[in-house]
Amino acid sequence: MAQAVPAGQKWWSGGKSPFHVExxxxxxxFFLMSxxxxxxxxxxxxxxxxxxxxxxxxxxxxxKTFPIIGEMPVPLAFVSLMTFILIMSSVTxxxxxxxxxxxxxxxxxxxxxxxxxxxxxxxxCQAWEWTHLHMEGAxxxxxxxxxxDGTQSSSNFTNFFFTITGFHGFHVFSGVIVNIIMFIxxxxxxxxxxxxxxxxxxxxxxxxxxxxxxxFVFTCFYLL
Amino acid sequence: xxxELAIHGQGETMVSHDAHHEHxxxxxxxxxxxxxxxxxxHKTICKQFLITGIIWAMIGGLMSVIFRLQLGYPxxxxxxxxxxxxxxxxxxxxxxxxxxxxxxxxxxxLVFFVLTGGLSGTFANFLIPLQIGARDMASxxxxxxxxxxxxxxxxxxxxxxxxxxxxxxxxxxxxxxxSALGDANLGSQAGMDFWIVGMALxxxxxxxxxxxxITTILNMRTKGMSMTRLPLTIWALLFTAILGVLSFPVLxxxxxxxxxxxxxxxSFFLSDIFITATQTALPNEGGSPILFxxxxxxxxxxxxxxxxxxxxxxxxxVMAINARKPIFGYMAMVGxxxxxxxxxxxxxxxxMFVTGLNPFLGSVFVLLTLLIAVPSAIKVFNWLxxxxxxxxxxxxxxxxxxxxxxxxxxxxxxxxxxxNSTLDIHLHDTYFMIAHFHLVMGVAAFFxxxxxxYHWFPKMFGRYMNNTMAYIHFWVTLAGAxxxxxxxxxxxxxxxxxxxxxYSGWSxxxxxxxxxxxxxxxxxxxxxxxxxxxxxxxYSIFKGRKVTTKNPWGANTLEWxxxxxxxxxxxxxxxxxxxxxxxxxxxxxxxxxPQTEPLGADEQHH
Numbered sequence: 001m002a003q004a005v006p007a008g009q010k011w012w013s014g015g016k017s018p019f020h021v022e023x024x025x026x027x028x029x030f031f032l033m034s035x036x037x038x039x040x041x042x043x044x045x046x047x048x049x050x051x052x053x054x055x056x057x058x059x060x061x062x063x064k065t066f067p068i069i070g071e072m073p074v075p076l077a078f079v080s081l082m083t084f085i086l087i088m089s090s091v092t093x094x095x096x097x098x099x100x101x102x103x104x105x106x107x108x109x110x111x112x113x114x115x116x117x118x119x120x121x122x123x124x125c126q127a128w129e130w131t132h133l134h135m136e137g138a139x140x141x142x143x144x145x146x147x148x149d150g151t152q153s154s155s156n157f158t159n160f161f162f163t164i165t166g167f168h169g170f171h172v173f174s175g176v177i178v179n180i181i182m183f184i185x186x187x188x189x190x191x192x193x194x195x196x197x198x199x200x201x202x203x204x205x206x207x208x209x210x211x212x213x214x215x216f217v218f219t220c221f222y223l224l
Numbered sequence: 225x226x227x228e229l230a231i232h233g234q235g236e237t238m239v240s241h242d243a244h245h246e247h248x249x250x251x252x253x254x255x256x257x258x259x260x261x262x263x264x265x266h267k268t269i270c271k272q273f274l275i276t277g278i279i280w281a282m283i284g285g286l287m288s289v290i291f292r293l294q295l296g297y298p299x300x301x302x303x304x305x306x307x308x309x310x311x312x313x314x315x316x317x318x319x320x321x322x323x324x325x326x327x328x329x330x331x332x333x334l335v336f337f338v339l340t341g342g343l344s345g346t347f348a349n350f351l352i353p354l355q356i357g358a359r360d361m362a363s364x365x366x367x368x369x370x371x372x373x374x375x376x377x378x379x380x381x382x383x384x385x386x387x388x389x390x391x392x393x394x395x396x397x398x399x400x401x402x403s404a405l406g407d408a409n410l411g412s413q414a415g416m417d418f419w420i421v422g423m424a425l426x427x428x429x430x431x432x433x434x435x436x437x438i439t440t441i442l443n444m445r446t447k448g449m450s451m452t453r454l455p456l457t458i459w460a461l462l463f464t465a466i467l468g469v470l471s472f473p474v475l476x477x478x479x480x481x482x483x484x485x486x487x488x489x490x491s492f493f494l495s496d497i498f499i500t501a502t503q504t505a506l507p508n509e510g511g512s513p514i515l516f517x518x519x520x521x522x523x524x525x526x527x528x529x530x531x532x533x534x535x536x537x538x539x540x541x542v543m544a545i546n547a548r549k550p551i552f553g554y555m556a557m558v559g560x561x562x563x564x565x566x567x568x569x570x571x572x573x574x575x576m577f578v579t580g581l582n583p584f585l586g587s588v589f590v591l592l593t594l595l596i597a598v599p600s601a602i603k604v605f606n607w608l609x610x611x612x613x614x615x616x617x618x619x620x621x622x623x624x625x626x627x628x629x630x631x632x633x634x635x636x637x638x639x640x641x642x643x644n645s646t647l648d649i650h651l652h653d654t655y656f657m658i659a660h661f662h663l664v665m666g667v668a669a670f671f672x673x674x675x676x677x678y679h680w681f682p683k684m685f686g687r688y689m690n691n692t693m694a695y696i697h698f699w700v701t702l703a704g705a706x707x708x709x710x711x712x713x714x715x716x717x718x719x720x721x722x723x724x725x726x727y728s729g730w731s732x733x734x735x736x737x738x739x740x741x742x743x744x745x746x747x748x749x750x751x752x753x754x755x756x757x758x759x760x761x762x763y764s765i766f767k768g769r770k771v772t773t774k775n776p777w778g779a780n781t782l783e784w785x786x787x788x789x790x791x792x793x794x795x796x797x798x799x800x801x802x803x804x805x806x807x808x809x810x811x812x813x814x815x816x817x818p819q820t821e822p823l824g825a826d827e828q829h830h
Binding site for chain 2: 010012013014015017018021023024026027030031033034035037038039040041042045048049052053140141142154155156159160163167
């Protein structure tokens with residue numbers, strides 16, 4: 001059996017990790033693929049039901065309020081802010097990971113702190129939005145919004161909205177918890193003693209994934 | 225992370241090669257709890273999976289015996305049934321609810337808890353580190369969690385058997401609306417919630433295990449163990465883990481939506497329903513029960529390959545060893561495993577030909593489904609050509625490996641029938657279907673599992689299983705499997721539907737009364753023989769003939785270079801280096817050449 005042996009480095013010959021990927025990082029990537037299938041299944045279910053419905057509420061009408069100010073002249077203002085916050089928290093996470101590469105403990109702490117704040121801010125926004133919708137009469141099994149063509153809408157608009165944004169919010173929440181643990185470990189100097197900040201990198205992968213999923217959730221529920 | 229770091233304080237376990245001093249291996253301080261209960265040693269976790277699987281198999285098997293009694297003897301009563309089932313078998317006769325609960329739980333238990341958890345949980349844990357040359361899994365801790373989530377899921381599912389309204393009873397596929405509406409069915413009340421929670425825990429267990437198996441195989445192979453030198457067991461387990469990691473989350477999504485439909489007034493899978501029992505029209509609209517079927521079978525179909533691929537891997541390995549020949553077509557074997565893995569994700573809707581699927585879409589799924597026959601046939605021909613002119617040693621493991629091929633062919637051929645959407649209109653939900661999947665993934669996977677257990681028992685426990693009982697076990701099970709399932713093909717072709725508890729009211733089917741009775745009688749004998757296997761298993765752990773040499777089967781793979789009873793860390797001293805593939809049997813006049821033997825001057829690289 002002749003095998004094609006690549007010229008130069010034999011990555012797959014055993015005794016080392018192919019591509020020098022540490023096992024935990026590899027696990028994280030496979031976990032994210034798995035989780036992508038979870039979200040994929042939920043969003044495809046949403047698409048299926050929506051496509052088989054005669055009409056659907058107009059997101060520009062449903063999501064038009066802003067805390068304190070009330071109704072906005074432009075639609076989707078609040079969710080744009082939420083999205084901006086989450087994307088900024090991804091930026092600060094990149095900076096935290098970068099600081100980790102330089103073994104700069106103080107900078108890691110600073111950027112992790114802002115990432116945690118960003119995550120908490122996003123969750124608070126979501127809590128406000130849920131509360132607001134709930135007060136308007138929307139909940140699982142209840143949908144006060146009319147279809148875009150003025151006909152009565154089925155409750156699946158709110159059913160999917162609360163289930164999928166809730167599932168995403170749960171992921172953000174777990175991400176914040178992970179980041180807080182990372183913050184404490186950095187603060188205590190655990191990674192400094194280890195000599196590397198790989199754990200921050202893995203937490204970062206998860207955080208970016210959660211952000212990426214939000215882009216799809218945002219597109220499905222607010223834009224389409 | 226290097227292999228050396230994978231276990232804590234390795235070195236302290238490395239004491240002795242010698243069989244007579246095997247107890248020295250465990251002399252360092254480990255309490256009973258950390259050694260046998262919350263163990264992080266992959267070999268102990270393997271045994272936990274195996275023994276839990278055996279217990280589940282006995283429960284699931286007993287259920288089939290009980291409903292088979294009903295099917296074979298619909299007019300008789302069995303007073304002892306009331307003793308064990310109480311109100312579910314008033315006067316010794318199963319109630320319809322109990323019958324449905326039994327078939328539902330039989331399917332769930334055997335498919336998930338025995339042939340997924342029990343089969344790949346056992347052999348992935350045992351063989352991956354030992355055969356690739358690693359001290360343990362990449363993350364022994366997550367590996368331990370994987371077992372304990374499995375255990376927790378098992379406890380939840382088991383306790384559903386004892387609640388007042390009984391366990392889930394809407395079929396193992398739990399299609400809504402039946403599974404979503406408690407008013408529709410006793411088993412759709414609390415039992416269904418237990419089922420969902422138990423399965424969610426099972427999915428977590430399978431995810432943690434799968435991530436570990438993949439990363440361990442990719443990252444922790446010993447020096448020289450390139451991917452193409454891996455034994456086929458490891459390739460099979462790798463693809464199994466990938467299938468599990470990518471398909472179980474979709475089931476989880478479906479279960480989440482189902483849970484909301486059950487308890488939070490949503491209509492994901494529900495629309496326009498009137499319940500006769502309570503004379504109420506439900507407000508749900510806009511949902512689609514077909515959507516659930518898509519989500520379920522997107523897992524459900526890969527799931528059958530999650531069950532059969534490990535069995536294929538075990539059979540390939542045991543067959544080459546006991547034919548004293550290299551496996552025929554190693555790369556074709558790997559390639560066909562890969563092809564099956566890809567196709568596994570593209571054929572799910574062939575379970576749904578008669579649910580109102582667009583016929584054009586159906587034709588696409590027919591094509592993709594029939595394509596699976598190609599890699600399957602490649603594997604079968606490679607097994608047969610491996611046997612061809614081999615010096616066959618009929619060890620119990622080898623017999624089950626050969627039996628696997630026989631059963632896989634018999635069950636696989638009928639897959640071509642029902643993979644055709646037109647034929648499926650007639651055969652769907654009949655006993656033909658029951659016969660097909662029981663042979664091809666039920667019995668065949670069990671044969672793979674038995675083959676693995678008999679073959680690796682000496683490595684697991686340092687003793688052999690009793691051969692006489694093993695031979696009786698093999699021949700009775702092989703003959704019994706055919707006697708039980710072959711007649712079902714005829715019943716199914718005649719249109720006899722599944723999931724009925726009594727056929728005597730239909731003149732088209734009551735001609736099968738004698739045949740049904742015969743099937744039940746054989747099933748009783750086969751079940752008794754499985755109990756004998758379980759007895760043999762536990763008896764041999766303590767009283768079996770002791771293994772006295774490190775490599776009793778004359779095998780090439782790395783697990784046989786470890787001490788007879790390896791400690792945590794597997795090898796004393798350095799992990800061996802690998803110089804060749806795992807299948808140098810009968811080469812250059814030598815009976816076998818272990819993977820650790822450097823290439824001779826006149827040999828070429830594999």
